[in-house]
Amino acid sequence: MNKTFASILIILIISFFTNFGQHIFAQESVISEIVIEGNQRVENETIETYVSIDIGDEFDVNKINETVKNIFSSGFFSDVKVSRRKNTLLIKVVENPIINRISFEGNEDIDDESLYDEIRIAPRSVFTKAKIQDEVNRMITIYRRIGRFDAAVNPKIIILPKNRVDIVFEINEGENTSILSINFVGNENFSDRRLRDIIVTRQTRWYSILTATDRYDPDQLSLDREELRKFYLDHGYADFSVESSVAQLSKDKEGFNIIFSIEEGKKYNIQNVSIENLVQGVDTKDVLEQLPLKNGMTYSVNKVEEAIDELTDIILLQGYPFIVVVPEVQRVENKSLINVNLRVNEAEKIYVSRINIKGNDRTEDQVIRRNMRLAEGDAIVSKLISRSHTVIRNLEFFEKVDIKEVPTGNYGFSDLDIEVVEKPTGELSFGGGFSSTAGGLVNFGIRERNFMGKGQSVNLQARLSGRQQTVSAGFLEPYFYNRDVSLGADIYDDIYDYRESRYVLDKTGLSIRSNFALSEYLNQGVGYILETRNLKPETGASSSVIAEKGKTLLSTLNTSFTYDRLDNRLNPTEGFSASANASLAGIGGDKKYVRIINSYKYYIPYNDKQIIFGLTMDAGIAAGLDQDILLSDRFYLGGNNFRGFEQA
Structure with a gap:
């Protein structure tokens, strides 16, 4: 127990x-x-x-x-x-330390500002070794894009008090890696020389310091492949493909040899062009005759796109914005022929909710908005978006213009996001030279095409030569009171020595001009000129010159009509323009006459715009009103206006 x-x-x-x-x-x-x-x-x-x-x-x-x-x-x-x-x-x-300052040393080909724009770290951000290595790799990639493949970047870290660091990127840019040769394999219908003209990349020549296209860039090589594809598709080779594009570094590592291997395929002609309309109410009868795509012609992707644009415009004029034209290409079996069918489908009804503009740090929003062919609430039409892109680009205010349609989440509505990259619009010019008609000459000019970011233009020009001295200043408001009406004014003083006719003409005046659109391509202009003239005969002058000796006052009212279908106003390669200008002198002043001048310009590209044929014609007539046309108001040919003849 x-x-x-x-x-x-x-x-x-x-x-x-x-x-x-x-x-x-x-x-x-x-x-x-x-x-x-x-x-x-x-x-x-x-x-x-x-x-x-x-x-x-x-x-x-x-x-x-x-x-x-x-x-x-x-x-x-x-x-x-x-x-x-x-x-x-x-x-x-x-x-981790805080980055106090970032600097670059040894960079000459790429400036500090460009490198700052590329890197992702910034002062007052957190420092890590991984971030610094990422930036080193990023800068090496940037240098490789401009052909400097042996560039090296060494980050130097400077320790500061209070757990801060300065970062210095020591850069050895190395030498440019040139393009030693560009060759093509598989091309039977076009020579290597012809294809080299198509691509962007260029072989290095002695004059290549003027360009940057002779440097090896993998991204540029991808663009070259696309340019080749577009070229062949525009010349009937619908089966064309680039099999490979290889850049081989030479043994001495001084440059690349680039080889494109291509498969041209057959050349196709168009057997039949047809339109299939699936939209009730749209009339496509007899439309084929108005399209640039014809039976029997060589198949061309560009011509198909032009036909789509033209057909879209025709249907838009009929009041049907919600359509889409889809090309259907069908090869004819065992023949080098293609049938092209343009199918007109109904498109989803989408309207513009908002237009958002980004990147215009200097240019005001309204400058861009007034050049849009669409407004908030309008139907979204791809043709009008494309036209808006062209018009904004032609302002010459931006290096890049991108317009994207962005869904809003609200059914039937999308935003249009416009992203631009601005470029300098101020110009300071100074030049000199020698002309057989004017002798030695010196030019000086100041111009701002986007004054204060409002799209206005101001300029001051001066020219001094052996026979002419000119000074002028002008201002242009392209959208007066936010309407599609331009208003400009110029003041000038021009002294011209008509040596062959033995007199000097001094003109000082003021001109006011306005221009407004009657349609997308037709413009009308009106203007007024008030000008004093002083004609000074020299020894040996004719009696008609002596009869006009002294000062006269010219007061003219002008109007003009211009129809412009040129692809580029400054450097046209295709299209035409026609203008008619009428002037009436006699609303005050000493002179009374009517003057009419007609001008016509026509440009035709040949061999893929390697050669441009241009034709310019001018015709004019002047008639006095109860008085003779004085010498200074007559038409003059010769010299620069009429080749092969001396200045009149």
Whole structure:
């Protein structure tokens, strides 16, 4: 009995101390406090968001490891240590430095501003070695794009007080990697020389310092492939493909030899052109005759696109904006022929919700908006978006213009996002030369085409030569009171020595002009000129010259009509323009006459615009009103106006 009681007592005692020990151990395994040390800029609350364990939880190795990873992933710290001090979880961190300044040394081909635009780190951002290495790789890639394949970038880190660093990228740009040769394999119908003219990349020549297209650039090589594809598709080779484009570095590593392997395929002619209309109400009868795509002609992707544009315009004029023209091309089996069907489908009805403009830091929004052929609330028509792109680009205010249709989430509505990259619009010109008609000459000019970002133009010009001295200043507001009406004014003084006719004519005047659109391509202009003239005969002058000696006052009212379908006003390669100008003198002043001048210009490209044929014709007539036409108001030919004849 005593033995049994003693055994039970011993078991109870052992059980009590065992449970008590477990309770004490459990209390010691529970986190009662989390302490963070070493942080200077980053708040405790921010670090705690990355901690995967809470007060009251047991110490868990897996959760502690996860906490370390989370804190490291924040990018704020270069070192993280987690330890246990009794029931306290201690987190010690070492913050990454803050970037104080970034600079570049040794860069000449790419300026500092361009490099700043490319890198992603900035002053006051967090420094990490991984970020710096990314920037080194990025700059090396930039240099390779401009042909400098042996460029090297060494980042130098300068430690500053208060946990800050300066970063200096020491750059060795290396030598330009030139293009030694460009060859083609598989071309049977076009020579290597002809295809070299198509692509953007150029072989390095002695004069290549004037261009940047003789440097190896993988992105440019992709553009070359696309240019080749467009060229062949425009010449009937519908099956054309670029099999490969390889750039082989020469043994001396001084340049690349580029080889394009191509498959030309067959040349196709068009057997039949048809229109399939699936939109009720649209009339496509007799439309084929108006399209540039004809049976029997060589298949051309450009001609197909022109036909789509022309057909779209015709249908738009009928009042159907929500259509899309889809080309269907079908090869005729065992023949080098293609059938082209233009299918007119109904398009989804989408309207413009908002027009958003980005990138115009200097140019005002209204300058861009007034050149859009679409407004908020209008039906979205791809043809009008394309035309808007052309008109804005022709302003010559922007290096790049991009218009994108962006869905809004609201059914039936999309935004139009316009992104532009501005370019300098101010011009300062100074030049000199020699002309067989004018002798030695000097030109000086100042011009701003986008004055104060309002799209206005101001200019000051001066010219001095052996026979002419001219000074002029002008101003043009292209959208007077935000209407599609331009208003401009010029003042000028012009002294011209008509040596052959033995007199000098001095003209000083003021002109006011306005121009407005009657349609997309037809414009009308009106203007007024008030001009004083002083004719000074020289020894040996004819009696008609002497009869006009002295000062006269000219007051003329002008109007003009211009129809312009040129592809480019400054450098036309295709299209035509016609103008008619009528002047009436006699509203005040000493002279009374009517003058009419007609001009016509026509340009035809040949051999893919390698050669441009141009024809210019001018015709004019002037009739006096109860008086003879004086010498200074007559038409003059010769010299620059009529080749092969001396100046009149």
